[in-house]
Amino acid sequence: MSFVHAYKQRRLRKLVALIVLIALCLLLSVCSILVGASDLSFGEVVLAIFGVGEKNALLAVRNIRLPRVIAALVAGGGLAISGLVMQNVLKNPVASPSTLGVGNAAVFGANFAIVALGAGAFHSTHGNWLTIENPYLVSAFAFFSSLLCVGMILLLSSIKKFPPSTVVLAGVAMGSIFQAATTIIQYFADDMQVASAVYWTFGDLSRATYREDLIMAIVVGVSFLYFYWKRWDYAAMTNGGTLAKTLGVRTGRVTVLSLFLASLITAVCVSFLGIIGFVGLIAPQIMRKIVGDDHRFLLPCSFFCGAVVLLVSDTVGRLVIAGTALPVGAVTSLLGGPLFLYLLLKEKRHAAID
Amino acid sequence: MRLSIEHLSFSYGKKTVLSDLSFDAEGGKCLFILGANGAGKSTLLSNLLLLVKPQAGRILLDGTDLSLLRPSERARRIAYVPQDVDFPSMTVFDAVLLGRKPFFHWNAKREDELEVERVLTELGLEQLALRDASRLSGGEKQMVAIARALAQGAPVLLMDEPTSNLDVRHCLSVLSLFQKLSRERGMAILIVLHDLSLALRYADEFLLLSEGKLKKKGEIGSLTGEDLSEALGVKAEIVQVNGQRLLHLEEV
Numbered sequence: 034m035s036f037v038h039a040y041k042q043r044r045l046r047k048l049v050a051l052i053v054l055i056a057l058c059l060l061l062s063v064c065s066i067l068v069g070a071s072d073l074s075f076g077e078v079v080l081a082i083f084g085v086g087e088k089n090a091l092l093a094v095r096n097i098r099l100p101r102v103i104a105a106l107v108a109g110g111g112l113a114i115s116g117l118v119m120q121n122v123l124k125n126p127v128a129s130p131s132t133l134g135v136g137n138a139a140v141f142g143a144n145f146a147i148v149a150l151g152a153g154a155f156h157s158t159h160g161n162w163l164t165i166e167n168p169y170l171v172s173a174f175a176f177f178s179s180l181l182c183v184g185m186i187l188l189l190s191s192i193k194k195f196p197p198s199t200v201v202l203a204g205v206a207m208g209s210i211f212q213a214a215t216t217i218i219q220y221f222a223d224d225m226q227v228a229s230a231v232y233w234t235f236g237d238l239s240r241a242t243y244r245e246d247l248i249m250a251i252v253v254g255v256s257f258l259y260f261y262w263k264r265w266d267y268a269a270m271t272n273g274g275t276l277a278k279t280l281g282v283r284t285g286r287v288t289v290l291s292l293f294l295a296s297l298i299t300a301v302c303v304s305f306l307g308i309i310g311f312v313g314l315i316a317p318q319i320m321r322k323i324v325g326d327d328h329r330f331l332l333p334c335s336f337f338c339g340a341v342v343l344l345v346s347d348t349v350g351r352l353v354i355a356g357t358a359l360p361v362g363a364v365t366s367l368l369g370g371p372l373f374l375y376l377l378l379k380e381k382r383h384a385a386i387d
Numbered sequence: 388m389r390l391s392i393e394h395l396s397f398s399y400g401k402k403t404v405l406s407d408l409s410f411d412a413e414g415g416k417c418l419f420i421l422g423a424n425g426a427g428k429s430t431l432l433s434n435l436l437l438l439v440k441p442q443a444g445r446i447l448l449d450g451t452d453l454s455l456l457r458p459s460e461r462a463r464r465i466a467y468v469p470q471d472v473d474f475p476s477m478t479v480f481d482a483v484l485l486g487r488k489p490f491f492h493w494n495a496k497r498e499d500e501l502e503v504e505r506v507l508t509e510l511g512l513e514q515l516a517l518r519d520a521s522r523l524s525g526g527e528k529q530m531v532a533i534a535r536a537l538a539q540g541a542p543v544l545l546m547d548e549p550t551s552n553l554d555v556r557h558c559l560s561v562l563s564l565f566q567k568l569s570r571e572r573g574m575a576i577l578i579v580l581h582d583l584s585l586a587l588r589y590a591d592e593f594l595l596l597s598e599g600k601l602k603k604k605g606e607i608g609s610l611t612g613e614d615l616s617e618a619l620g621v622k623a624e625i626v627q628v629n630g631q632r633l634l635h636l637e638e639v
Contacts, residue, residue: 036516037504040480043517265488265495271475272485279436280539281462281489325519326476329494 047330050323054337061341062106065348066098104241104249105344105361108302109312111253113339114332115295116313118260121267121328122291123197130299130313132201133186133292134208135179139303141211141218142178144230146171148222168240171233172304179300182207187289194285200292236309236362238347245305252301256294257336263287264328271326311366312339315373322376342369388414388449388542390435390575395444397427397434404430405599408444412592414542414573417565419586419607422596423619428579429470431596432545435577436467448543462489466539470547470579472532474520479531482520483507486538506538510564525552533561537568544568544576550585562589583615584634587625608632 066078073081073090080086081094112130119128131137150170186207190200219227241249260267266287269277274284302309316339317331324330343361346368350359390412397405404427412418420428433439435446437454446453448464456464466486474482480503487499507516512534515523520531529552536544544565550558566589569576580586586593586607593610595602597618603610615623615634622637 036480036507036513037500039517040478043478262493265485265491268477268481269485269488271477272482273469273473275438276467276469278438278458279462279465279467280485281457281459283458325478327478327481 047324047327047334051330051334051337054334054341058106058337058340058344061344061348062102065102065105065344066094068348068352100241100243100246101238101347102344103243103246104238104306105347106340107246107249107253108238108241108306108309109316109343110336110340111249111256111298111302112309112313112343113316113335114253114257114260115298116339117317117332117335118267118291118295119313120317121271122288122295123201124271125197125201126318127314128201129310130295130302131208131310133204133296134182134206134211135296135299136303136308136310137208137211137215138179138182139175139300140234140308141215142174142176142304143171143233144215144218144222145178146174147230147233148218148226150174175304176300178211179296179303182211183293183296183300187293191285191289197288234308235360236307236365237358238306238343238361239358240306249301249305253298256298257332259290259294261332263291264332267291268326268328307360307362309343309362309365311362311369312342315369316342318373319376388573388575390543390577391445391447392435393445393447395431395434395446396442397430397439398442403599405434408599408601410594410601410604412543412575412577414575415569416591417569417576417578417589418592418594419590420577420579420594420596421583421586421615421618422602425598426596426618427599428596429547430599432467432547432577432579435545436465437461459489462539462541464541465543465545466536466541468529468532468536468544468546468549470551472525472528472552474523474528474531476519476521479512479515479518479520479523479534480507482531483534483538486535486540489539502538502540506534510534510537526554526557529553530557530561542572542574544574546576546578548579548581550580550582558585565589566591583623583636587632587634 063075063078063082066082067073067075073094077086077090078094081090082099084091084095115130116128119130119132120126123132125132146167186200186203189195189203195203219230222230266277266282269280269282270284270287277284299313317335320331320334320338324334342365346364347361349368350361350364353359392408392410395405395408396403408431420431422428430439434441437446453461453464483503483506484495484499487495487502490499507513510530510533512530515527515531520528523531529549533549536546550561553561562585565576565578568574569591587610590607592605593607594604595610595614595618602618603614610625612624615621620639622639624635625632626635
């Protein structure tokens with residue numbers, strides 16, 4: 034049958050696209066470690082990643098650069114699949130990892146820890162740098178505040194059986210409550226505390242050590258497996274909830290679990306790294322334009338696309354001004370925004386491989 | 388194979404939509420569900436699919452209560468073609484492959500793809516296979532939705548106005564396909580249809596609903612003009628022309 038053959042060819046091309054993305058990801062990782070560590074060669078960096086080489090190179094690569102690159106890959110990929118699943122389940126193309134108010138809730142938690150519990154302060158001894166005295170306390174508060182937000186929305190939506198559009202509205206409402214609470218906390222805080230709190234919200238990958246990387250990787254990995262397992266359920270659900278049910282999908286359960294895991298990824302990433310916007314919105318949208326709504330490929334492709342976007346943004350952010358790094362959250366939007374506009378402009382209303 | 392509906396009742400809030408319906412649908416027959424707007428036809432389908440929870444009554448397939456089955460097991464037994472069909476941006480092949488979803492464990496298997504291939508060929512949709520389903524015409528979408536339901540391979544097929552977007556030629560060919568499928572594969576096919584002329588021509592049996600109650604059920608030959616007049620609020624007359632039963636309608 035000719036159409037079956039053509040169908041398989043097309044699937045093969047999508048697989049090639051995925052492999053290219055993975056290869057790009059690996060290559061960019063090495064490049065990202067390479068730039069800045071100017072005295073190392075490409076080969077030395079690759080060897081150092083695997084623990085071979087002289088001591089200084091090993092130190093620079095394995096203790097400083099590598100955790101940061103891993104953070105970029107895990108958080109970038111994680112935010113991308115989080116955004117993808119939000120868009121799927123909420124049937125909303127502009128849904129993002131923070132649609133349920135997770136970002137605002139995390140910022141509130143961090144502000145509360147910094148201001149009310151005194152976890153952050155201005156330290157002149159560190160030159161001009163603001164530091165957070167107790168980063169784990171701040172991350173913990175950010176995380177639990179996000180969970181509280183998501184938990185309440187999901188509880189309300191499963192009790193009242195909200196349709197997706199209502200879940201989005203509940204997210205907006207919850208987000209603005211947390212934002213208002215943050216404003217009030219900052220109103221009563223002193224200058225230094227506000228500065229620390231604002232500084233905390235700037236996404237920054239240098240906060241990640243292997244420990245943060247590991248925690249993020251576990252959350253992202255488990256979620257990825259669940260999302261991938263449910264790829265056919267999402268495909269059915271994009272045909273409408275009623276139809277998905279007649280195909281045997283437990284739409285309610287899949288929706289709640291998906292939203293929970295997607296928000297969990299965001300909560301963990303934001304709590305450790307601060308706000309990193311836009312990756313979760315554009316990475317899935319870019320891949321949708323390339324591989325179409327084919328969830329078998331859309332999920333892994335979005336993951337690696339998000340990883341690439343965050344990695345490139347972080348690397349560029351480190352290079353633009355010598356000696357300092359621009360907040361990566363701002364760089365993702367500055368780089369990703371124009372790229373996305375370009376894709377919209379040249380849109381053929383067709384997936385590239387479809 | 389027998390789908391038995393026993394004392395089914397359903398209401399939206401205080402408004403009773405179905406009251407105490409009992410009937411059987413047998414394999415090998417096309418049962419057309421007829422009735423005025425708001426008679427409860429679509430609600431009946433929703434109940435049979437357990438998209439809503441019946442307030443009372445049971446739905447049995449060969450003695451098995453459908454509400455006790457897991458959703459995927461139920462989906463292997465009842466397939467559905469909705470009235471308004473729409474697709475996201477996916478190929479027709481993938482859209483039809485979704486009909487095999489109830490059989491997937493981790494992924495689609497080779498036999499699932501073979502089944503899709505077979506159904507697309509059977510319905511003459513080979514040329515559409517790689518098209519973007521979201522960009523098809525209304526009639527093409529309806530054909531793809533029918534293909535998906537057939538790929539599901541369920542013994543019971545429910546359809547809500549499956550011909551609403553089809554031109555006359557496709558309309559006739561699809562309805563005779565349903566007739567053929569029910570006879571050859573022993574499927575029970577339940578079709579909600581407003582077009583009474585088509586029902587007279589293609590139904591084996593009919594079920595006439597009026598305000599949520601079962602007005603009459605039987606062989607299509609036993610449907611009379613008076614039944615339709617009462618249930619639909621029109622003046623209906625069935626006349627024999629060259630051995631065919633034709634419908635004549637007038638406003639009251």
